[in-house]
Every structure is written in C-alpha cells, then in structure tokens.
Amino acid sequence: METYFILPFTLGMLFLLIVLFIKYGLWITKLSHIDKLRIVQSIFTRRSWDAIKESFLEGLVHRNMYKRNPLLGYMHMCFAMGWFLIIVFGHVECYMYYGTLAKAPWYPIFFQYYVHEWFPGERFMTNLMDFLLLYILTGVLLAYFKRINSKIFGIKKTTKLKPLDRVALISLWFIFPMRLLAESATAALYGNGGFLTNTVGQLFVWIGVNSSMESMLWWGYSLSLGLFFVGFPFSRYMHIFTEILFIFLRHYGIKLKKQFNSYSRIQVYSCSRCGVCIDVCQMHVANISNNQSVYILKNIRDQNLTDRKLYNCLLCGRCEQACPVRINLNDLRISQRIRATKEFNSDYAFLQTLPVDEPQMIDSKPEVIYFAGCMTHMTPGIKKSVLKVLDKAGVKYQFMDKEKGACCGRPLMLAGQYEAAKKLIAYNREKILESRAPILLVSCPICYKVFKDDYELGQITIKHHSEYFLELVNQGRIQLAQSEKTIVYHDPCELGRGCGVYEPPRELLRMTGQLQSVQQEKVNSLCCSGSLGDLSLSMADRNVIKAETLKVLLQKNPDVLATACPLCKKTFVKGVDVQVKDIAEIVAEAME
Amino acid sequence: MNIEGKKQIWNAYQKEIAENDYFYARSCIRQNFFPASEVAFLRILREELHKNIIDDPNHTTCTGIGYHSDIVPFDTIQTVVARQFSLMTQAGLEHMAISCVTSFGIYTEILDLWHHFPEQLEKIREYLYKATKREFNLPKNIAHTSDVIYKFRNEIAEKAKYKLVNKQTGEPLNVVEHIGCHYAKMFPTKGVGGAEFPQVLVGMIESWGGNVVDYPERRHCCGFGFRNYLVQANRGYSISNTKKKLESMKPYKPDFIVANCPGCAMFMDKWQYTLAEMEGVTYDENGYGIPVLTYEEMAGLVLGYNPWDLGLQMHQVQCESLLDKMGIEYDPKAKYLDKNGNQMPLPEKPSCLKV
C-alpha cells in the first residue's frame, strides 16, 4: 500500500511523455516536405554525431552560457548535467541490483526506497548518487539566490514568470531537496546511505524518525516530480528537450523561413529563458526593458505579443549573437512582423509604369553596377567618394540609381512587409541582371543584407565598397597613403553581424591611418541606434542609446570615427565633435 | 447675441439719406422679374410718404451686369453712369435713389474713384460730352432705395395695416434678411449698419413687428455671382452657393426671406425650384419652399396692398402660406387675372415644390 506514492510520479511522467509525443510529432509532421527529406537524408550521417556532440555540450554542459556568464552556466549545468547523470547512474545502480534494465521506471528513481541491502558496488554507487545529488543541490541553491537577487549573477533583470511557470519552478525547487530528505529518512531508518544521506539521516535519527514520516517524504518527492512533469510542457522547461530537437534539426540543415512555421515554433520553445539576451540589449540604456527577445518569445508562446513591443527593437542582432541556444532571434521577430502586417502589403503598381532607363553603356558591359541606395543619397559625401575611387581606378561602372531608384526592400523586410519587399526586389533584380555586370557594388549595408539574402542574383557577386576597394588596392589599381590619424571603426549591424564583414574595412583603415581597437567590437559591436529595424523608438531614446555607443567608441579619443554605413554616419554625425567618416570617404582622401 | 453690441456697431454706420426729391434709377432685374415692386416703391413714396421722385424714361441700364461679366469696359460704364447723372441734373435734382444693388455698388465705386482721381472725372466729362453733348453735376446724396424705405420705416409702421406677426399665435414672424453683396461689402460706410451686421433690412423688419433670424451663412452670397450664373457651365457653382445658404437657414424655420437686391431675391426664389426639381429637396417643413420677398413687397404687404398687385403670383415659391400667417385677405381666384380682369395663362405646376 505504501508504494502508492509512486503514482504522482508515474502519472506525471506518463502525461509528459504523451504530451511531448503529440507536440513533437505535430511539429515534425508540419515541417515542409523538403525539410523532412533533409532529416531523412541526414539522419545517418556525421551530422547526427555533430548534433549529439552539441546537444551534450550545450544541452548538458551549457558551454556557451558558461562562456558568457560562468555562474549562470554552472547553475544550468548543475540542473541539466546533474539530473542527466543521476538518471543514468540510477539505471546503472538498478541494473547492478536487479541484473536487468527491464524494470518499471520508478525503480531506478526511487531506488533507495526499494533497496536497503548490500550488493556488489553498493557503497560506491550510493556515494556517487549522493555526490550527484549534492552537485544538483548547489545549483538549486544558486537558483534560489538568483530569484532573490539577480545581481549576483551579473544579470540586470531576471525573467518574469507566469502561473504555470511558477508551478513548474517551485516543484523543481522542491524535487531535489525532497529527494535528499526522503533518502536521508530511509537511510536513517535502515542505517545505510552515502556520505550525504547518511549524514542527514543521523539528524533524522536525532530528532526521531518513523516509517510514516519516511513515506510522507517519498510522497513529497514523487509529488514534486509529478507536478513538475505536468507543468513541464506548459512551462519554459519545454526548452530542455526542444533545444535538443532544435540542435538536431539545425544540424540537418533546416533553416528559418520568412513565414512563421513549425521550425520557428521549435526555436521559440527552445528558449531556456536564461536571460543572456536581456543583458546584451542596448534598450536598457533608454529604460526600455519589456521587449527583449526572451519576452518576445514568451509572448509568441502565450500569443499576447503587442505591436508596440514587436516593433520596438533595433534588430541589431546582439542578442542573437549572444544566445547560447543560437536561436535566430532577428528572423523570428521579423517573421512575427510579417505575420502582423500580412494584410496590408503594397503591390507598388507604379513600378510597372516607370520609364525604362536609357542603357548607360551599350558597347561594353560594365565591370560593376553601383547601387547607392536611399541612405547614401542622403550622404552625398559617401556617394561622391565612391564614384571618385571608381573613376580613379578606371572601373567601368553603371550607376543604377543615379537619378531615380526604388528602395532595395530591406526597410520593408525589417518592418515585416515581405510581400511588398518582393515587388521591389523583382524590380531591382531585373535592372541588375540587365546590366550584365559581374559585380553589384553597394554603399549601404542595409541594401547589402537584402541583396545577399533575398535577391538570388546567381553569378553576380555582391560587394560592399569596403570589400571592393580592398580588392582594388590588392590589385594595385589604387594606392593609399597612410596618415598618422588615429581611427576607430564602428561595425554597422547589418554589415558585421548581418553579413559577417569585419575585416575588409579594418584592413583598409590600417592602410590609411592608425586603427585603434574598441572595447566592444566586431560581433559584440554596439548599434548606433539609427536602425530602421525599430519602428517606434522615439528620437529622444535613440539619442540616449547613441550617446552610450559613442561613449564606448570614443573612449580613446580618436581623430576619426569611421564607419561603413550611411545611416550610422548620419546618426553619429549629429552630436559629436570628432570627425565621422565613411570608409569610402577615408579611402578617397587617402588616394591623393 | 448681444444686442447692445450690435447697436453700437450700427451707430457707427449711419449714413446720410436725402429727405426728398429723388432721381429714381431703375434695376434691370427688378423691372423684368419684379416690375410690381418698382410700382409699389413709387406708390409708397408718392402716395404714402408724399415725396417727389422722378422716374425718367430716358434712363438706361447702368451696364453693371456687362461690367461684372468683363464685357463692358470701365470707361464705358463710367460714361453710362455719367449720363444718368446728367439726366438727374437735367431734372434739377441732386439725390439719387438707386433700385439695384449692383448699380448702387457701381455708382458708389465710380464716385469714390472720381473723388480720388479727379482727372478720371474730367476724362469722363469729356467722353460724355463728345458722345451726347451732355454735362452733369455729381449727386449730393446717393441712396439705395432700401435706404429710403429704411429712413421712413417708422412712418410706414404708423400706416401699417398688417404686422410681421403670426396672427394665430401672436408671435413675430421669423425673417431671414439678405443683403446684396455690393450694398456694403465694398464700402461698409455706404451701407446702413455696415457690412458685417447691416441694419437696413433689420430696421424695417423690427419696426414692422418681425423677428430677424441670424444664421451662420447670413453673409454668404446668394449664388448669383454674375459669370457664375451667366455662363451655363458654371451654374452648378451658383446653385451650390444658394444651397449652402438655404441649408444653413433651414434649422431656423424662417417664415420668409427678404432681400434688398433684386438679383438675390430672384436667385433665392428660383433656385429653390431648381433644387427641388434636381434633388427633390425643399427648405421648409411642408414642401412649399421659403417665400422670398423684395423689401418693396414686404412694405406693400404691411401697408395692406393687394398681394396680386404686388406681383407675388410671379414668384416661384408661392406666398399664400405667408399671407395666411399674416392674416392678409386675398382672393385666390384673382391670382392670375390681368389688370382688366381677364384670365392669364396658368403657369406649369412644378413636379416637386408644392403650390
């Protein structure tokens, strides 16, 4: 009779398994046909092994999180690794005693309750299990502290909870202390147990313990487990298994689409809400602390995402870079914007009626086709410099949007106007292909990103002017003179994190001046705050964020603040005394 | 509405109106559409007020309609006006009483011009002399005929047989007054009460027992606007303006409209018919339309003249409802009899406006 206490655990686990089976089953069946093929084709390849390796490193060891925040990583590792090992060794112990693995699942879980006698290796196993329990308990202790005071973790703010999360969280907090108490009570009654349970058991002996009290504690242990399992699929703890699924799918080459789909959902549920994204978000500077990725993902799960939160994000990609689970946070947010705005996309019918440009070069095809973009037209210095360099190097080029040009489509993409963007893309794409130029040269990283991701230009290589100018230098077509001026370089979000271009601008700057490093650069660079990704951020807030970014950039008092984006330049140029220059301008000057 | 404030403004805009001996300048529109009004005016002046007024058959149009339609040059109209003055001079008179508001505006404008540019006056004297061998003196006083009635409104009130009062309820009738644009908008000091709150008709209405209705579009043009009516393609604009006015006065339930300008009286009357035919709307509660009177007709009714002698049967909006309200006795059978008692041809019935 007294073994009824296994019921909460068993039922809870049964429930959890059924729910997980249904959920994962649905998610996987809802993947596109191609994605499913990808899985079938990859399942028996090296990719699975890589996925297992990453699952171990990220799902259990939490390596990425550890790198970013050791204490937080350790806490997560305690829970994940500790629990995993305790289950594994629980089964080992069970096998050692019963000689079979075909025992009901509650035997390994409540092993101490069932088995009180000696068997070969018993001492070692008991102490090992005690050690693992202690290991987890240190993690639990940290979790308590984190709730009380997140600052000791170096986290500005901890995530907020909803009721089911709270149930799961509290039951989780109880599981291992309860196990300790239950095992200790048993140890007290039977005079066994390892270094931990035996010691705590001595205490029980001292206060006096009986079997009903023991049974009660085992009930407590089972109940907290059962409760946790029931809460599990509806709480953030879904991430534990979903993350593994996500890692496998990612290794199988499945990519996020523009439309929110099953894979997006898997990504959403993979978030462990560790809060790393909250930490790196620059919005805090402007006292905005409700729209960081972790909250957005939670809102997506809870289906209560407001426009205000959805659109108030610079889409700088810093959180995506920092995310230990490597969730595609930017694209996830954009897919939500696509969903929110799908009913009102423009068809840009006027594009069909625009006069066709006279071909600028009829006899020979141009070396490059240059697309300045809207923002570059607002910074004539950049445009002039690019053209000057091209002329000096004797490059045959066609200026695509010299007089009249349609927008590249990236700003629409950022706003979620995917269908509208496709219209502009089709229009511009045709013009680019018509030119027969092998290289598309761009000055604006915002354009660069969309050309690269969405234009499908085939053989045409897309180059930002920093990349192209470096090529011209290497080919000896232009020569640069080095000056003594100190320069710091600001990585534009779309060029750096967006397209992975970090080195070419730096190389050019090393040739033209004295490049200094800054505290947060390359993947960790800060956003200038001018981003078109944010639709609702006020100018005042943008200015506050900009000021903080400038503080980091100008720490060493450089002579020149260089960047490679007209929007970054335009954003920085108001409000600083230091010279703000685009790479193109610097190169053009250094040619003389 | 602060009446004291209004009176203060009126005090600032009282003009001099001659006492007697007027040279009468007729109006093209009035003599064609409201000929009985002119007759009534002369009768009131001669028989009721015992004034001397000369109606010279040699006088002509002032050519104001042509002038405002860019057909008659300015020098020409000045010469025509000069000829009227010469007729006045020839009659030994010094006071003009002008029936038409357009003419009144033109006379005023030309006299003001001559005042500021005497060389222009000399030129016109020369033109007139060359053309007709006529010479002229400038009038000492010019008044619109409504100014004259205004001046003697109290004398008329003393002789009144009827009041502007609903006989059944004893309540004063609600009257919308409409002042022709050219009466005071160009020269506010030349109109009784100024341009913003003219008193000329208000004075008559109030001294004859009526209640003046102030409504937001009170100052708005009747819609005539010369070219806007005369060019058929523009008539939509003309009628839209009238509609705006009528819509604005409708909530005040006016018993009738009175105008001092013959064009205004005509357009506010006739356009009611056109609007009813075009859009099926009328601006009173019962579908008869709002009667539109000239101030001469209003004075005539007050003095107890026969409505058919006043030519009220010639209006588009029929006036019986008003006559009934005022308790004026009339013979319905005599409505379309000519002065010899013969039946005239009956007008066609409108399809919407009730008669």
Added chain:
Amino acid sequence: MRNFGFSTTKSRTIDYGDIDRRLISYILENEPTFNACLSCGSCTAICSAGNLTSFNIRKLSLQIRLGDLEKTHEEIDKCMLCGKCLLECPRGINTRNVVMLIKKGLTIFEIKDKA
C-alpha cells in the same frame, strides 16, 4: 429628377463637426509625435517614393488629420518605408511608424478608397 445641364457640387469645406477621426485617433494613440508636424515638407522633398511618383506624405498626413481618407489607401501604398523622411524630420516624428499605423488603421477600420 430633372436635368438642367448643371448640378450642385459637393462642398469642399472641411466640417470639424463631422470629421472621420478613426484613423487619426488610432495613429495618435500609438504615435503621439504625429501631431508635432509643422508641414515643413522636408519629408516630401527627400522622399524616395515621391521621386518616382506623385506621393506626398506631408499632404497625406494633413488629409488624414482632416479625415479626408478618400485616397489614403492608394497613396500610402506608394511608400517604400526607406526611412529618409525619418532622418529629415525636424521634429523627430517617427514617420515610418506613422506609415505602418496608417496601413494598419486602414485595415482595422476597413477604410477603402473612394472609386
């Protein structure tokens, strides 16, 4: 109804007692900076869509404020959301958000263009 060869014209007057305030209220609720517009026209002068079409964001904003929504749909669809106006606006109006709110508002309130 009889045809006289002319007809009354609809008044062009904006009657403040009878303005369609749905869209403007929705925009102001979500983007209060919209009201700070001075009608300086710099947004329109720099506009990428304005360079290609007759799109005039200043005029459109004004019409929305006056509840004149007869052609808002057709007009706002010309905007490419490139953000140049955002950089140009002397009063820091979040123009791109305004555009998105106009588009969304037209959808929410089912406001269609007059044919």
Added chain:
Amino acid sequence: MIDVLIIGGGIAGIETACSLQDLGYETIIVEKEKTIGGHLNDWDTLFPTHRSASEVLAHYTDETRKRALTIYLNTYVISVKKQDDGTFEVHTSRDVVFRSKAVVVASGYKLFNAERKEEYGYKIYDNVLTSADLEVKLKDLKGEFKTPTDKVPERIAFIHCVGSRDEKSGNHYCSKLCCVTAVKQAIHLKQLCPKAEIFCCYMDLRMYGPGFEEMYREAQEKYHIQFIRGRLSEVGENSNGTLQLKVEDTLAARPCKIQVDMLVLMVGMESAKSTELFAQSCGLKCAPNRFIQPLDHHIGSNLTNVEGLFTAGTSIGPMSVFDTVNHAKATAFAIRDYFINTAR
C-alpha cells in the same frame, strides 16, 4: 528738482526706479491708474512657465514699499516740456508741475480693441472673448470652467493675430507675444477641460523666446491642440449659441467650418493713447507703428530723439515681462551715462 521722473508705474517704470535708486538717483513715478503694476494686474499666469502673474506683481509691490519709492497714483501726464537748461517740466492732471533732469517714458501699451474686427463678433456674440478677457476669467475662476453662456466647452478656438499684422486694422506689425500666449492659454484650458477640442488658427507661429517652442510642441504632442494655418474670415452664430467659424486650412488648401463653444481672440499690443498725446508735446518721434522710435535699434533702444528723454519697456514696442524688465534695467544705466556725460 528731482533726478528722474518716470511716466508709468507698470513693471517697466518700477524696475527703472529700483535700478536708478541702486545707482543713487532720486525718482518719482507718475501713474494714471489707482494702482501700480499696469497690465500685470489683469494677468493670470505668465508664459512659458505658467507662473502666477501675481507673484511677479508681489515682488514689485514689495520692492516699492521696501525702497519707499515716490509714486503719484491717479495722475496722468498732459505734457512734457524741455527747458533751455536741458531739464524737463512735466504738467500732469494734478496742479503741481514736476521738474526733473531726465524723464523716462514707461507708459506701456494698450490692447487692440477687438470690436474693430467686426466680422469676429466681439461684444456681439456672447461666446467671443479676447485673450485679456480670458486671463481675467481664469484669474477669477472658481470651480469648473464654463463659457460666458455657462456651458462646459467641448470645442474652443484661438484666433492669432487679431489686430496684428493686419493692414485693415491699421497695425501692420507683429505683436510677437500673442502666439505664445495662445499656446499657454490653450494648454491651460485643455488642463481645465480635458475633453475639449482646442484649435489655434494662425498665420505664422512665432515662438521666439526660450521655452516657447518647447511649449508649442508640448501643446501639440501632449495636449493634442490642433494648429490650423489659416486666418479666420468670419464668425456666425448658430441657433444654440455656438459659433461657426470660417477658416481656410491653407496647408490643405481647403475651406474649414469649425463650430465652437467659445472663441478667444488673441489681441495684439498697440501704443498707448496717452503716449501719443504727450509725445507730441515734447517732439518725441514715433515709429510708423505709433510706438516711440528708439534712437538706435541696436545700441540705443533706451534713448530717444529728445536728449534726456528715455524709454523703458513696451512704450517702444511689444515686449514680454522678461524683455521689459531687462529693458528697464538698461534704461537706468543709460540715464547714469547721460548724467555723467552732462556733468562733464
């Protein structure tokens, strides 16, 4: 013989007297009203801070008492005559003739009489007020704000430039303070009647001073006051006592019809009638806008064409309280320079 006679006991006159006393000169002030402070007495709050006008007034009343300044109330100046020895003889409505070494004209301004814009219906339609009437109304406000016909207003319009920049009113100049006053009053009314819709019909908005533009922006963004670029052409009264305004929204190039419960006319400043009177008696030169013509707009705005005759405050043109106080202080220094130079 006293050192300086000051015509006008408004803030300009008192500030000049205080500053002159600090410099060691003896003054008397001649004020035509029965109390000092001039127009400030009728003002509720001051832009751009919404500070109570009575606070500023109290400051000057205290100063007057503390310094025991000599002030002749209920006394107006009839003529100012310059003597051969350079001193002045000032005849007033009192029997005494004042003699002084210098005279300061601090006679201020008068407000445009809105009745002159008949088409706006001031004193004819009950719900038409001037900005000055509104100040008085706000100053004496007890309980809920209501229109003159006792209604909680749902719509209010402010009309800028009433009698300013208007040839037809005889004033071609800009009164420069009405714009910001309208914004201040609009905000104040919006605070009192949060549900009211408030319109400001303007020709240009001239937010020239510190904090003015910020206030304007606040009015737009926070208080949703609607600014219509267009000048009121005429006002009509509806049967329910509301007013119908005709304005063109010149930016939209369309006529507008606005029905309001209350209309506030932003009346401009004009040269005081009394100034014109005695200006003639001493040959003081007036500018085409009828205010006194300063000797030099840039470096001598306190001096006039008559040596020894100075100006302070709005006798030379529209000025805010802030500008007036500064101008008056500068006048004191100009007088000291004059005395030093003539003694030499």
